[in-house]
Amino acid sequence: MSNSMRQRPPTLLLGLAIVAVLVSLAPLSYLVIRLGEFGIDKVIANVFRERSLELLANSVLLALAVAASAVVVGGFQAWLTTRSSLRGRALFAVLAALPLAMPSYVTAYAFTALFTGFRGFAAAWLVLTIGTAPYVYLAVSAALMRADSATEEVARSLGAGRWRVFKEVTWPSVRPAAVSGAMLSALYTLSDFGAVSILSFDTFTRAIYSAYRSSFDRSGAASLAAILVVLTIALLLIEPALRGKSVVTDSRTRKYSEIQLGWFAPVAVMLASAWVIVSLVLPAYSLVRWNQTGLSQVDLGEVSRALINSVGYAAGGGFIAVVFGLAVSVLAIRYRSTFTSALERSIWITHAVPGIVVALSLVFLSNRVLPEIYQTSTLVLIAYLILFLPNAIAAMQTPISQTPRELDEIAASLGASRLQTLRRVIIPIAGPGILAGGALVSLAVLKELPATLLLRETGIET
Template sequence: MLSILYSLSDFGAVSILGFDTFTRAIYSAYRSSFDRTGAASLAAILVLLTILILIIEPSLRGKEVNVDSRVRRSTPISLGWFTPAAVALASVWAIVSLAIPTYSLISWNQAGLSQVDTGQVTRALVNSIGYAFGGGLIAVVFGLAISILTVRYKSKITVAFDRSIWLTHAVPGIVVALALVFLSNRLLPQIYQTSTLVLLAYLILFLPNAIAAMQVPISQAPKALDEIAASLGASRLQTVRKVIIPIAGPGILAGAALVALSVLKELPATLLLRETGVETLATRLWNETSVSAYAAAAPYALLLVVVAGIPAWLLNRQVRQSMRFDLNQRMERE
């Protein structure tokens, strides 16, 4: 399901490789004509296709099967005669997915460092970090409020509100960007091609990521603590600030890291909505590769990998700590 939705929404890889997909056709129709109805029609078809997949997917999933959730000590399974084939398959996968891209990136960087514009690279790096920080901060503020509302004050309305937010996660980024272009031109032309509109697009696209990271730690905070805080005269805002946020702090940081990582890699919304002259690592990488200037694109790709690796490492560390905590709790109960 996730692979299908990601394939439908992907823009960068298919554009660089020259494959004709909905996202590439939408962008081409948007850039090649002043009449945006063609791009809007293609976007509407893509949205309908996405909705159709969301409707069909539950019926293909099958019935839920209840399993024994008790924690047991894992036992290694011997593969026997299949061991060499499994090792070879894993090795080939590692070479194709890691070794070859790394070698290509280093080779192109050696060729491209001599022609790199340091000022241009620095500006793209600063813009990328700024957008990542701003997008993560806004998503955490809204995500924290929504997570507390849906976890602490659950009702039919809050559940429906939560699910409506998740629906936007399935909509391709280029469709969201195109919708914001139409709305800003008609209703608020002052924010068209400004950082405000770009951050709004990031909020729509990546708010579910922040909510997913924060809902679990917030739900683990006992509701009895809210009652104790209220009995001591604390307001709801003080309870959130002094009780819930400290307990859910690691999850909040994980949500910010996840959104920041997504913003660093995001391309179609940034291309359509950014201010004139503002470039990020992703947009510079796309601009150079679109004209087959791979040596010039290599420094941007390398910086993007390095910078994106920081929130990825923080997120991976938080996930591992959360898994160990859950495992220890379940073992203690049993």
């Protein structure tokens, strides 16, 4: 693509991206106001007190542990279901993504009902790994299906072993996807409240919620939330180096010759089955056992209305995330500059901020700036955009970056505008990743609790 084309992003995409950034950064203005009320001396004292440093260590250690295990579990599942000769691959592919449908706090409750003493760091690590491994699995699976098979086959024909082919050919092509999934896992862990609360493991989000509940003065909790923002910025600064350079592929999903597992086949089946038991069977069994005595008292009409409302919110949240996420992703990849990169990075800054902080910031700002949207579905959807837009962007970036730029040049030479090229070339090729981004956001909306409870319209149940 020509340099001039890169430097002139479409006005529509630029406008959507700027709106997305302004909306995403809205909670920061709330935090700044609260911190200003608190006073700089008190903020510094609160940040550097022993309790805050303990929370910092707990939160960082848990986030890193969950991200690492999510990459191992999700990456291994992706390789097994897309490249290997594993029996029942199609079934395992579906089962690998299913934990996304269960909120982490529900999984935590299910395990505590089954196992006495299921508490602390290890318990939180397991539950959050179950909830976040599908992020890595979906991203890496899509990247593996679009990676250049010819290069791998040439490497094998030249005598390279499986490990060398993976390290020098396969890994560079899936590394950006794996890092994006790990980033989502880490930020999800930093922002999680339900699981760590049930499992009695102290992190910033648990302390923030306790501070909001125990005092009318929100400033102390705001100072803790500000530390989460700083942590997120630190992750964003190192993430590009971890991603490495994108590897361009052709525009088709390739069919690979299966890698024969040989003696490892039964081990792979046992490992995959064991994870299904831990991540799905045990939680489901616990919930079914718990619900057996209460199902007769459920009002099916009320449940049906709540389900319809939840699906409506999920569809709306997924749609707006796709629209804004596509604009941001295309700008960051196809029209890369310091400005567009800054726009994309800015959206991630508030991703680790707990939902309760986002909700309170929107209540605060809407009452002062636009009271007409207070307690409306519009405000709820804005909250979902702030909370989950990075999920969509993470899913879209790898397939968009793998789309050959030469196709853009061909379209331009045939007289297509930049928006026509986006609609006719980029979107069809990157379609699976774009749809995956929308699906991830919709699932996240279905699981979201604090923002929905605080911002929903009166009488609307989910």
